[in-house]
Amino acid sequence: MKLQLALDRLSREECIDFIAKTRDFIDWIEVGTGTIKEHGIRLVRDIKDAYPDKTVVADMKICDSGRHEAEMAFRAGADVVTVMGFAGIETIRQVLESAKENRKRVMVDLLEVTDSGRVRNIYLAGADLFCLHIGKDRQSSGKQHFEDQLHLVGGLDQADLAVAGGIGPDNLPSLRKLGVGIAIVGSYITNSQDPEQAAAGMADALRRSDGQQKHL
Numbered sequence: 001m002k003l004q005l006a007l008d009r010l011s012r013e014e015c016i017d018f019i020a021k022t023r024d025f026i027d028w029i030e031v032g033t034g035t036i037k038e039h040g041i042r043l044v045r046d047i048k049d050a051y052p053d054k055t056v057v058a059d060m061k062i063c064d065s066g067r068h069e070a071e072m073a074f075r076a077g078a079d080v081v082t083v084m085g086f087a088g089i090e091t092i093r094q095v096l097e098s099a100k101e102n103r104k105r106v107m108v109d110l111l112e113v114t115d116s117g118r119v120r121n122i123y124l125a126g127a128d129l130f131c132l133h134i135g136k137d138r139q140s141s142g143k144q145h146f147e148d149q150l151h152l153v154g155g156l157d158q159a160d161l162a163v164a165g166g167i168g169p170d171n172l173p174s175l176r177k178l179g180v181g182i183a184i185v186g187s188y189i190t191n192s193q194d195p196e197q198a199a200a201g202m203a204d205a206l207r208r209s210d211g212q213q214k215h216l
């Protein structure tokens with residue numbers, strides 16, 4: 001299982017600092033939605049230039065103007081862009097087309113998606129990377145679990161699976177059963193007193209886990 005560091009609610013300098021501290025333990029770097037809104041797409045470019053060997057995810061959470069927004073992120077050096085699973089299929093198709101033309105990838109964020117038929121249509125449209133996601137605001141209710149969302153991606157045999165939202169050592173064991181290829185971890189690392197240790201611990205635990213290893 002790979003580790004994606006999510007950079008949310010941070011200053012530009014903090015983003016750079018967290019990457020420097022955790023670089024040996026993380027596989028993918030996510031520039032969070034709010035972070036892009038606050039600091040601009042230029043931050044994606046700066047991170048990709050500094051870490052050309054890392055996979056950089058621009059968490060654009062696209063829900064309209066698919067091609068325009070995807071190309072903005074790819075031009076800035078993003079390797080992966082996110083589109084919302086609840087977006088119109090036309091928007092999702094535009095993002096997938098842009099990724100194909102640019103030889104990049106799309107992560108479909110399934111935040112608040114409940115219809116597995118919709119997910120299957122997105123898969124049939126060419127998506128091959130899906131993210132089960134418990135949003136920040138939902139996390140506080142404590143009522144949602146990744147297991148409850150697993151039916152959404154049942155039978156999507158060729159797709160890779162990521163999970164995001166509240167992941168830390170406590171719920172790591174539950175990921176083992178889900179066949180997850182990539183764990184997206186933000187707050188557990190960025191709120192830690194010792195981010196380097198936190199990232200090292202998560203990376204070690206993820207790699208030792210029984211989760212199905214997928215090529216990403």
Ligand SMILES: O=C(CO)[C@H](O)[C@H](O)COP(=O)(O)O
Binds near residue numbers: 006059164187
């Ligand atoms: O995409 C996101 C929010 O929309 C976050 O990057 C992701 O969910 C990480 O969350 P956490 O800080 O709980 O680990």
